[in-house]
Amino acid sequence: QKEVEQNSGPLSVPEGAIASLNCTYSDRGSQSFFWYRQYSGKSPELIMFIYSNGDKEDGRFTAQLNKASQYVSLLIRDSQPSDSATYLCALPGGGTSYGKLTFGQGTILTVHP
Amino acid sequence: DAGVTQSPTHLIKTRGQHVTLRCSPISGHKSVSWYQQVLGQGPQFIFQYYEKEERGRGNFPDRFSARQFPNYSSELNVNALLLGDSALYLCASSSRTFGSGANVLTFGAGSRLTVL
Numbered sequence: 001q002k003e004v005e006q007n008s009g010p011l012s013v014p015e016g017a018i019a020s021l022n023c024t025y026s027d028r029g030s031q032s033f034f035w036y037r038q039y040s041g042k043s044p045e046l047i048m049f050i051y052s053n054g055d056k057e058d059g060r061f062t063a064q065l066n067k068a069s070q071y072v073s074l075l076i077r078d079s080q081p082s083d084s085a086t087y088l089c090a091l092p093g094g095g096t097s098y099g100k101l102t103f104g105q106g107t108i109l110t111v112h113p
Numbered sequence: 114d115a116g117v118t119q120s121p122t123h124l125i126k127t128r129g130q131h132v133t134l135r136c137s138p139i140s141g142h143k144s145v146s147w148y149q150q151v152l153g154q155g156p157q158f159i160f161q162y163y164e165k166e167e168r169g170r171g172n173f174p175d176r177f178s179a180r181q182f183p184n185y186s187s188e189l190n191v192n193a194l195l196l197g198d199s200a201l202y203l204c205a206s207s208s209r210t211f212g213s214g215a216n217v218l219t220f221g222a223g224s225r226l227t228v229l
Contacts, residue, residue, distance in 0.1 A: 042222070043220040100169045
């Protein structure tokens with residue numbers, strides 16, 4: 001059973017700061033990781049996915065993966081109030097259930113002006 | 114192109130009733146997955162269907178069932194509703210073929226079920 005744990009929230013940062021969201025996982029065999037953003041009352045939308053150790057950057061977002069330590073993080077630079085949302089870390093189920101994602105409980109981020 | 118569409122968007126039922134939720138995937142996507150999201154938690158996997166066959170099932174009771182039609186749309190059925198079934202039910206589709214590795218899911222807007 002794969003388990004995904006996200007850092008407890010909620011997280012509040014001022015506008016323009018760096019928001020750091022963390023996720024740890026228990027299955028050493030996990031190969032890929034997803035970050036979804038979910039605005040209140042809306043459905044999750046994919047922000048980034050990462051397969052390899054190290055960093056992956058996309059605009060203001062950077063995903064970091066450390067397989068040895070079994071954690072994945074998401075950094076949001078120059079945070080904006082529009083980034084206020086719940087951020088969900090997820091990993092695929094693998095095997096025949098490739099449409100399965102195991103999600104963490106989510107971290108609520110608030111960016112205040 | 115239309116995204117993943119779900120219906121109904123909101124519905125209210127009473128305990129013991131039955132509910133059917135519907136999902137149409139993105140055109141060309143053959144995989145549909147269903148998730149339950151209780152307030153304050155991450156989505157939990159219920160079912161995945163690919164080419165009309167069940168490919169995965171989460172830890173949900175037999176009151177939950179689903180099927181996929183030849184046009185790849187899908188239905189989720191829940192019998193004998195309990196108060197605890199109140200949640201946002203999300204459908205997601207994917208273009209990945211079976212066995213091709215990690216899979217990017219696109220979610221619909223969801224169906225919010227309230228059980229009284």
